[in-house]
Amino acid sequence: MSLATSAPLAIDRATCLALDAADPLAAYRDRFALPDDLVYLDGNSLGALPQATAAHVAHVITEEWGTGLIRSWNDAGWFAKPLVLGDRIAPLIGAAEGEVVLGDSTSASLFQVAVAAARLRPDRRVIVSERSNFPTDLYILDGVQQLLGRPAPLERRLIDDGGPSLDEVLDDDVAVVVLTHVDYRTGRMHDMVEVTRRVHSAGAIMVWDLCHSVGAVPVDLNGADADFAIGCTYKYLNGGPGSPSFMWVAERHHAVASPAVTGWHGHATPFDFDVEYVPADGVTRFRVGTPQLLSMAALEASLEIWGEVDLADVREKSLRLTELFISLVDSRLAPWGVEVVTPRQSAKRGSQVALRVDDGYAVMQALIERGVIGDFRAPDLMRFGFAPLYVSHADVWDAIAVLEEVLATGVWREPRFARRGTVT
């Protein structure tokens, strides 16, 4: 359904409540421990706490760690956990069993796969990314360029909405293209199939960053014939602050891929303590050191939920929420010059909406003080994420109402709202 074209001005809070009543995902809200007085529109940055997490983490600490102790590496399946949980993420991203493994931070995982990707094209000297990519991706790639391009670093080419385009930078010197599927700021979504096809026709390797996609939009990595992917689990997957990232490596690369960091958990036989490094088969070779089991315990609890939901429902609701939000911005916030930066075409949109407004930082602080939590991304965007499992249509309504009040009263001009924290 498209609210934007049905009757935008006729919407009121009762309409939103009716939409909530008919929402097949509405019951999931109760599976999360969200404070009642919050409208939480930042699940794209840090997902909400599932109700079941605390008990599961407590179980892992008291039983698996406290009672099982070292025996839990086998008995509680700790050693296999990065692969077992990887297999549970696989259906969310169109990956096959045995293609996904959990790692350290997203940054470290990108380093691990980007080096492996570039090593598959040793004769090429260019890495392509996007100017608007999340900074850590660009920084990590800079490190990869220096490592693999000695003496002179590999060349970086950045595509940009204002040009150059992907087609303009692709040539037979491009080794790897690393793109974030859903842009962290604007929510713009790339056409994974088409982009991958073009990258492949230039003979390059395609790496996707799925931080803002996994759990937000259906992804089909194998369907798109992509090569590598990485993603966060602390956003839409609700793994908790700093929960481990995942790496996906297409099966066809498993036997030849050579990741950057050769740690003991990526060894074929880690407990033989061999002198020689012999990489394990499969995606296991991308593992590095001892995995962070307590962070994984929290993720394991939330993946229970993700095992139940149908991503088609998630996508449908996500689009309903973002369309509702956009149409309410259009109908109610126009007087303050609020601009929707996110694509209006649903096929090009992830699960978030970015708004440009003067003094967006202060406006966002005023919103947060009123219990509507989004975030701000430099230089001028207010970002609202719509995690379909716990955001309701009424939340969207209420957020717009508060935003309207903040803008109408100008309360955001109070000096305290201009003070910057480290995290924006």
Add this chain to the structure above:
Amino acid sequence: MTLDPHLAFARRMDRSDGLAHYRKRFAGAETDLVYFDGNSLGRPPVSAIERVERFLRDDWGGRLIRGWDEAWLQLPTEIGDRIGRAVIEAKAGQTVIGDSTTVLLYKLARAAVDAQLARDPARREIIVDTDNFPTDRYVLDGIAKERGMRLRWIEVNTTAGVTPEQLAEAVGPETALVVVSHVAYRSAYLADAPELTRIAHDAGALILWDLCHSAGSVPVKADLWGFDLAVGCTYKYLNGGPGSPAFAYVRDDLQAVLAQPIQGWWGTTDMFAMGPDYEPVPDIRRFLSGTAPIVGMLAMEETLAMIEEAGMPALRAKSVALTEYAITLAGDWLAPLGVTLASPADAEERGGHVTLHHNAMREVTARLWQRDVIPDYRDPGGLRIGLSPLSTSFEEVHRGLAATRDTLKTVLLERAGLA
């Protein structure tokens, strides 16, 4: 029947042990289970359970995204500084917690060799010993390959470790980096850290210390001994929980000149400026890469509080007493069965665990586990007994070694066809 004098001794020691009261602050210490593997995975502090629960409910659940600015963003350096102060004697601003030990090893080793090669392209050698922990060797092997360098191996006896003589012979004008474990994971050999550091420096090399088996067990004086770089686990003697993030130490004057290879946004001057170019902050945070794993960082703080209170010298004194006692029991009970000591006999040269050798130990370990006595096994024929000073009692050592004795006897009788 008279009491076994060894048991009487253990009870006396427990009664006079100034650290004995810490034992009950660890989950499971009240059970009969004998835990000899705190050097691999420490027991959970009881208060950690509550701490994590509170964090989930109030901090993640209650503060959500605001938690980053309010508290969590500083945890890597805050906890790092606590480890610096209480555990490795490093002044503030030089220690940070972040990724796994292996990832930190990679980052620091790469940073070190890159800096050395830039300064002097002839420095193409990394020195490491043949019995260093596998991940150290594998990481260095990978770095040597990708940087066109050589590994120079120091052959060590698996019951000992790297000596100053061996290192002095190995270093030279081609040495870029030396990597040594302060306490060897197999033998518990305690390297002469100040002396090895001096030898490396005299040769113009940098040295990277692996403190996994010393942190929280053996006093370390990172600043005084002139360390360049160090990494260490927090899930062993610091009880951080399985896979809790490791720490890295980088001496302050090296921070601005070392560039680490996993250049992430957490290491930049202004992480929310979000510009396209990497600008590393000129302090310890530049060694961070991505979002820190917060849930896994909390438990270790409970142990750090205990160490701050008790002090490393007291922990070391108890650790020595525990290993001495284990060696005495092994001498009385196990030597007659053919068991030899695969750790240094001299406490000055020994860390916090003891390795006992017998070709039946693989089997013995498996059977001890069945009886709730948990050491671990390290080839060849090594029964490794880790004695975490805050959570282990002397009587526990007695129980565990008595069980080892009985089990080994049974195995040997069975082998001889007599059982």
